[in-house]
Amino acid sequence: MERYTAGYLSNGVGYLLAPRIHAHVTHVDVFLRAGPRYEREAINGVTHYLEHLLVNPAYFRGALKKLWGALENQGATLGAWTGKEFLMLRIVVPAEAATKALDFARAMLEPARIRKADVEAERPVILDELMRRRYSAQQAFLIVEEALFRGGYGRPILGKEATVRELTYKEIKDWAERATAADSIRVVVSGSVGEGAIAGVERLGDLEKGEPLYDEGYVEVAPRFVAIPGDSPRVRLLLAFPGPGMNREDRFASEVLAYLSGAGLRSRIFQDLRQKRGLAYEVFGGSIHYENAGLLFFNVELARERLLDGFRVLIGSVRSISDLDLSSEDTTRAVEGLVMSLLQQTETAQVSQKLGMNWLHDNLFFPSREAMRYRRVSPADVRGIAEKYLKTETMAMAAVGVGAGELTEMMEVMQ
CATH class of the missing domain: 3.30.830.10 (Metalloenzyme, LuxS/M16 peptidase-like)
Incomplete structure (x- = not known):
């Protein structure tokens, strides 16, 4: 039987609790409404760049670093994936650590923690990823959407070398503030879902609303x-x-x-x-x-x-x-x-x-x-x-x- 608990916090964050019988771990997936669909040509790749900055433990400091250290000691794993119209952050923890995982998710979504030095440190890594993809067996899949659609859905997830080189700290920081605005966030807690998960979701209630990302609103096939x-x-x-x-x-x-x-x-x-x-x-x-x-x-x-x-x-x-x-x-x-x-x-x-x-x-x-x-x-x-x-x-x-x-x-x- 499929039983979900879904709703919205007062600031617009949407939450969905999806328990699975006999699950031993809790998945906390945070979805941000972002990606190439919403990016302008000049900043194509900015969501993927943000993904790197949000989930790399090398850029965790202060309370965020302590939270992750405690979770890591309990066997937690952290991952992320950028799609055409979303950025997903995934934290997998033992069931008893669900509240901590949501505290960590809240801290991870703080755009103020992104520093200029982090942006510059990550740039050559992303450029190398672009080069690696260029010679991978996936290359045809990476470019065929660009060949089919014009506009958002036709832009590559990783961006292009020229845009990645030119993205500024301010552009990335501004994008982070808009992508992590409360009304652009949906949280899915699945697996073992107890009272700790429910309490943890409420911690996201202090996120601020923001200006929605631009959406062309139409799809052009070219x-x-x-x-x-x-x-x-x-x-x-x-x-x-x-x-x-x-x-x-x-x-x-x-x-x-x-x-x-x-x-x-x-x-x-x-x-x-x-x-x-x-x-x-x-x-x-x-x-x-x-x-x-x-x-x-x-x-x-x-x-x-x-x-x-x-x-x-x-x-x-x-x-x-x-x-x-x-x-x-x-x-x-x-x-x-x-x-x-x-x-x-x-x-x-x-x-x-x-x-x-x-x-x-x-x-x-x-x-x-x-x-x-x-x-x-x-x-x-x-x-x-x-x-x-x-x-x-x-x-x-x-x-x-x-x-x-x-x-x-x-x-x-x-x-």
């Missing part, structure tokens, strides 16, 4: 192809198509479509490229959903000499998905696969992130309700989504290891 040259014998292609946002009803049908066409050994893309023709080993697809936007993607790694053949089959497969003769059995198999994945998440710490991403937009996440909405999806719904979204004229592509000449030949395949 697809393009981006090629990153390389001389590796392997190339990676990531195709992306605009999709529905998190709270759209057709999001569920889009996830079923992504599952049928790109997830698992029986998916359409896998069968066409690997099983029938042996053109690729790694073939998969999926979908990503934010509050106001989403995307469906297909990821393929190919040998360079098979690039054009593989791309030709991939494009043909995508174009034919809307013509699939889906049976109720096909749809049911995909739906139940998604439901099983969803239910597995509810038994792990991942559920806290799901709760927080929804609660940040003042929505409650109920796995049973999500499962019910998946099970309403029909074959006709899936075909409708394919016809609506899987159009090559609105397709973006990130091609890693592909040169200009090869990209030109790929464009000819699209004709």
Whole structure:
């Protein structure tokens, strides 16, 4: 049974208590409404920069340092993650330390503690992280959203080298004050939730309200192809198509479509490229959903000499998905696969992130309700989504290891 306690403190901080039976630890997840969606081009990457400054113990001083030392002695762990529209801070502690963890969270959110020396000390670390990502296998995923969307959702989470180099102490400090304002904060306490956690949440009641971060309020799709040259014998292609946002009803049908066409050994893309023709080993697809936007993607790694053949089959497969003769059995198999994945998440710490991403937009996440909405999806719904979204004229592509000449030949395949 899914039982939550949710509400707002008088200053606007939203809290959500989500106990799990038999849990031994408490997860305190603090979500800040921030990220590239809210950043201007000139300060892109500032939220990720702030993440580094907030959670690095090297920058803890005074009471904050003492609080963390006490928690660390009890085995606590600290982590953080920046997304397109949030910054999440995670503290995991033994159940009896929940109040201390929330005291620590409150102290960690104090923007006045950020010093200019800390900003400069962290800058080369972030620049090195940018360089490391540039040469990682994730590169295609990092740039395909930039190729699909213009504006907030199209900006990279880490920012760009030029903006990271130019960000000033004042810009970062101002951003910290706005991102940590009370009405931009949602707290999720999950796992073992007792009276200590409830008392700890109230400690956040003295946070001040602030000016909300700028939000463009619309999503502009401006697809393009981006090629990153390389001389590796392997190339990676990531195709992306605009999709529905998190709270759209057709999001569920889009996830079923992504599952049928790109997830698992029986998916359409896998069968066409690997099983029938042996053109690729790694073939998969999926979908990503934010509050106001989403995307469906297909990821393929190919040998360079098979690039054009593989791309030709991939494009043909995508174009034919809307013509699939889906049976109720096909749809049911995909739906139940998604439901099983969803239910597995509810038994792990991942559920806290799901709760927080929804609660940040003042929505409650109920796995049973999500499962019910998946099970309403029909074959006709899936075909409708394919016809609506899987159009090559609105397709973006990130091609890693592909040169200009090869990209030109790929464009000819699209004709």
